[in-house]
Amino acid sequence: MSLEPEDFPLVTDKSQELLNEKQVVDYEAHRIEFVRWLIHLGKNPELAEGYGRDTIRATAYRTDQFARQVWTEQEGGYTVAFTHAHADAYMTELLYSDNSATHKANTQKALKRLFKWRTHEKGDKEWEPERTFSNTNNDAGPREFLTIEERKRIREAALEYGSIPSYNSIPVTERDSWKAHLAQRFGKPKSEVTAEDWNRANSWKFTSMTWASLDCGLRPIEVERAKVSWVDVENSVLRIPKEDSAKNEGNWVVALSDRTADALGRWIDERERYEKYDDTDALWLTREGNPYQTQSLRRLLKKLCGIAGIATENRRMSWYALRHSTGTAMTHERDLAAAKAQLRHKSEQTTMKYDNAPVEHRRDALERMG
Incomplete structure (x- = not known):
């Protein structure tokens, strides 16, 4: 299944509310370029290996949140020329937030992908974060687990x-209530419940x-x-x-x-x-x-x-x-x-x-x- 930038969140509603029409056009072009790189090269540019759908989607959302914070709290206006200082300030604010360690670590990974793209495609220097966030649960194995x-x-x-019980095993006096159950389950009148509906259940x-x-x-x-x-x-x-x-x-x-x-x-x-x-x-x-x-x-x-x-x-x-x-x-x-x-x-x-x-x-x- 081929992926295209349009399959992912490019300009979210929250971002669109902050931008004028021409800024939306420019930001969307910036996002298309970034997401296309994630799809085809992001994971390993040397081997032309991209990321999977879920990673790209999460990265797109997290970097969009980062952009909005830069516009509203750091720059006081629109820019796509994101800097290492922007990223460090954002991570410092996140450090003191109530967000989970997992969210902080995943946000840092998303920003690293953004600046990895800028390094490979824009000639910027690589971002070396002032502090490293890690998911402390990783060392203990999977967080979601069944024995x-x-x-x-x-x-x-x-x-x-x-x-549900088989039709023949239900006493005649109880079949009407089971028909009502099936009618509600399949969204049809009780009078239209058939043997096929019984099997389908x-x-x-x-x-x-x-x-x-x-x-x-x-x-x-x-x-x-x-x-x-x-x-x-x-x-x-x-x-x-x-x-x-x-x-x-x-x-x-x-x-x-x-x-x-x-x-x-x-x-x-x-x-x-x-x-x-x-x-x-x-x-x-x-x-x-x-x-x-x-x-x-x-x-x-x-x-x-x-x-x-x-x-x-x-x-x-x-x-x-x-x-x-x-x-x-x-x-x-x-x-x-x-x-x-x-x-x-x-x-x-x-x-x-x-x-x-x-x-x-x-x-x-x-x-x-x-």
Whole structure:
């Protein structure tokens, strides 16, 4: 999937409110040039390697926030000639803010990309920040995480989520209330609820989506882009082509358990009955016919946690929790090489964060070591 600058936030509404018409034109040209560089060269200019969609989007938003602060609090007006002094002042203000360490570290990374672009394309000197911000959680491994036991409970919850009893198992006196439930769920009059709606309520969609993500560590963007053509049920693998992969880094063959392959096969057979899939190869769509994205997946996971009895208070929980748990489990069960291949990492350094044995595993090792 090719990326274009227009796919990302160039001139946000907040920035447009601060600028006159000609400034908007100039700022947009500046942003197009910067984002195009991020797409094609930003990660490694020497190898013509760009960043992935999510990184570019986050960078675009954070550098736009930086620009607005420069205009309103430092320069007192519009400029795109951003300087190291601008960046240092911005990071100093952020230091004393209530923002998280993660936000501060990610903002600094975004500004480093901005000045890396200015170094390569404008001849500016490289920016060396006065202070370094780091995400203190990184050394402790992934922040969003499921244990092996929790993974099993999520897998079981995905069998239960959205399901209802079979029609024949429900007493006649209770069928009317179940019809009312289905009418509300599918947005139709109770009198129009059919046997097909009953089968649809026990769909394999959520099961297949959750199980595939548990097996393959699917990123939200990969759930969004997933296609029927990826699925090889016979060989129990997903075949993700380079143009659909999250970071456009190569073609990937990712292992599936036989249970997951079976669930995907059942869902592919089922999806043929739904009109909204007639003109698309999309593997999963929402009830409204849209691809699943970060927020809808977060809501789904929280519902699955509720069914599974997994507490989410004081705990970050997004779809990445499934991915991180896959990396850690695969590292413990096999090795870093297996985790690297399953998670589709280009660099072993990225996979290293999953090589943190839980304290109980280390304690058992000490007992065995004597």
